[in-house]
Amino acid sequence: MNADPHPWACDLVPLYAEVWTRLTRGVHDRHAPARHPTLATVTPQGRPRARTVVLRAADKATGTLDIHTDLRSSKIADLRATPFAELHVWDTSAHLQLRIEAHVKILSGEEVQATWRAIPEASRLSYGSDPAPGQSIARSLDYTKTSDPDSFVVLRLVVDSVDALHLGQNHRRAKFDRHDSWAGIWLVP
């Protein structure tokens, strides 16, 4: 029998530490699984939506995660109606699924000016397009990308809880809650 390749999954404290190690790696390593999580929201009509996003910041101390987007994207309309999101990460090599419940603050204008200035010019083209994202067009390339600071939004996810599922020789699942100071409890996988 091999030794468990992921000993951090066996206890709550190291498991929670590993969650933030993986999230932080996603911010700094474009090949890390947490670089491209899936963000789930609820539409104003109450329907589920999910899309790939890029993780831009992770702060274990405050329990917050940042994502950048266009003010006119449909996720903004979703979050104005229901300011809650779930961020989902599936980390193949760690055999680890993260399901992160958060309430979301939509930051724009002056409060994101410093962040905007730090974004390379080429990357700024992701924020601003004509027509707006999601509008229908006659031909596939009937749009232009522009760089528009007024379209730039930071979604600040204030984490409420983390559900961590590890698929090992034995499966383990824990839930960590802000209101419990992230102490964690075990759940049936």
Place this chain on the structure above:
Amino acid sequence: MNADPHPWACDLVPLYAEVWTRLTRGVHDRHAPARHPTLATVTPQGRPRARTVVLRAADKATGTLDIHTDLRSSKIADLRATPFAELHVWDTSAHLQLRIEAHVKILSGEEVQATWRAIPEASRLSYGSDPAPGQSIARSLDYTKTSDPDSFVVLRLVVDSVDALHLGQNHRRAKFDRHDSWAGIWLVP
């Protein structure tokens, strides 16, 4: 300039065909990206939820996708309250994101008996546990997996629309709708 490695992304008909090629590959190839999509639902309290699932069947002719789960999992409670889901696939090598809106039928009991009988004995342990999935337990392994046909559920996703985003030298995005016989329209990415 290199030739486009994904010429199917340039026109609506081949793009829609590629969507189902990739989904079907997910059913048959455990290493294909569509093998493990993310399923987004809405809780009875109106909150978004997302988790990795395994794609078990894909039928282009009827526009349906099947997932297997435990009757007592939280996604069943979600789908009983809001019978809609979005299935999300990010296919790295194809540079393709699929966002699949569907309404969901919960099949169990006699109508899934034939499917149950075709599942290998070892895999049946995924359906049935004591306590139920998501219950809190004192220690991480305080549960047993059992094989319970009464806990076995097929979620049949009846696809309403597919949003396909291809990230190439130029980005292209199309939406295909059942009510439009899947003809498709282009959207701003």
